[in-house]
Amino acid sequence: MNLKRMIKSFGVVLIIGVLGINTPVLAATNATNVKYVHDPRLNEKAMEDIVVDNTAVYGFKPSKDSTRLAEYANADWSDPVAVEGYRQERVQYLSQFDSMYDLWNEMIAKGATTEAIARAVSAKRNELRLASYANDPVGLERVKKSNLDTYGNENGPTPESLFEKYGAWEKVILKSFSSNSGMDACLGLYDVQYEHNKMVQSIVEHDKITYTVKHNDNLSKIAEKYYGTQSGCSVIYEANKDQIKSANLIYEGQVLAIPLQ
Numbered sequence: 001m002n003l004k005r006m007i008k009s010f011g012v013v014l015i016i017g018v019l020g021i022n023t024p025v026l027a028a029t030n031a032t033n034v035k036y037v038h039d040p041r042l043n044e045k046a047m048e049d050i051v052v053d054n055t056a057v058y059g060f061k062p063s064k065d066s067t068r069l070a071e072y073a074n075a076d077w078s079d080p081v082a083v084e085g086y087r088q089e090r091v092q093y094l095s096q097f098d099s100m101y102d103l104w105n106e107m108i109a110k111g112a113t114t115e116a117i118a119r120a121v122s123a124k125r126n127e128l129r130l131a132s133y134a135n136d137p138v139g140l141e142r143v144k145k146s147n148l149d150t151y152g153n154e155n156g157p158t159p160e161s162l163f164e165k166y167g168a169w170e171k172v173i174l175k176s177f178s179s180n181s182g183m184d185a186c187l188g189l190y191d192v193q194y195e196h197n198k199m200v201q202s203i204v205e206h207d208k209i210t211y212t213v214k215h216n217d218n219l220s221k222i223a224e225k226y227y228g229t230q231s232g233c234s235v236i237y238e239a240n241k242d243q244i245k246s247a248n249l250i251y252e253g254q255v256l257a258i259p260l261q
Contacts, residue, residue: 038194038205040185041226041260045204049182052228057083058188063225069182071142077186087187089132094193096128097177104173118169119159121176126156178202209258213250226258235259 040046040060049066052059061077062069076082103124107117133140144154151157157165162172178200184193197203211222223232237247239257244250 036185037191039260040181040190041209041258042205042207043181043203044206045202046182046185046190047225049180050185051225053077054228056186058186059228060182060185062182062186066182068180072183072186083187087189090183090187090189093128093132094179094189096132099128100124100177114169114173118163118172118176121173122157122159122162125176129156174200209260211256211258213252213254213256215252217250217252219247219250222256222258 036059040050041052049063049069050060051063053061056077057080058077061075062072064070064073066073075086100121104117104121107120112120130140130143133143147156148154151161153161159172162175163169166172166175177196179193179197179202181190181193181197181202184190184197194203198205209226211226213222219233219236220230223236224230226232227235233247236256236258237244239259243254244256250256
């Protein structure tokens with residue numbers, strides 16, 4: 001069950017949803033039988049990292065163009081056994097937020113400053129992420145290299161860099177509890193984690209889908225991303241005829257409406 005903990009501190013009410021270790025395991029089924037209550041396609045942050053795949057167990061897979069999930073794009077997301085293994089690993093990883101919450105609560109009780117809590121919680125997040133690779137030394141070295149290249153620190157982002165990015169220690173604390181909602185969609189956890197991800201701003205949701213055209217994009221590629229098939233390009237074309245003169249001619253920077261099917 002998805003647990004909700006309401007914490008009142010610094011004059012702000014924050015709701016942190018944490019997956020318990022005893023979270024029920026959903027049966028792995030064909031994507032045609034999986035329907036999320038909340039459509040991941042409406043979440044622009046999730047769609048930065050994933051694409052629709054009608055053969056995938058949960059209807060989505062990581063995008064090869066993602067800066068965060070590309071390394072997982074070549075896995076077989078249609079294999080129920082493999083995907084269930086990935087899912088259990090993620091449930092275990094997400095359950096570790098409990099220890100972060102406990103640290104936060106202990107420091108609040110001791111009267112620690114917002115900055116001190118932010119530093120401790122963000123460091124704990126880095127520690128937990130690296131610990132999740134305890135049985136994967138190759139993956140651990142890959143993550144450390146990525147951290148070093150991205151943050152200049154093999155352990156992950158420093159508190160100083162997070163403060164510079166977000167501008168407030170309260171925001172650093174909040175973002176320390178964020179997780180990748182796109183990966184949750186790939187693993188059948190999108191609805192389970194929805195409230196948590198919304199509170200920590202891992203979900204940026206809109207009533208209607210729009211897509212900003214990137215370099216080397218075409219309507220077939222965009223249709224495959226959102227519908228799982230290139231044949232959907234005609235739907236996108238019809239919805240944007242006011243700005244597309246030809247189905248084969250779109251421009252970088254154009255903002256296209258993507259009708260839900």
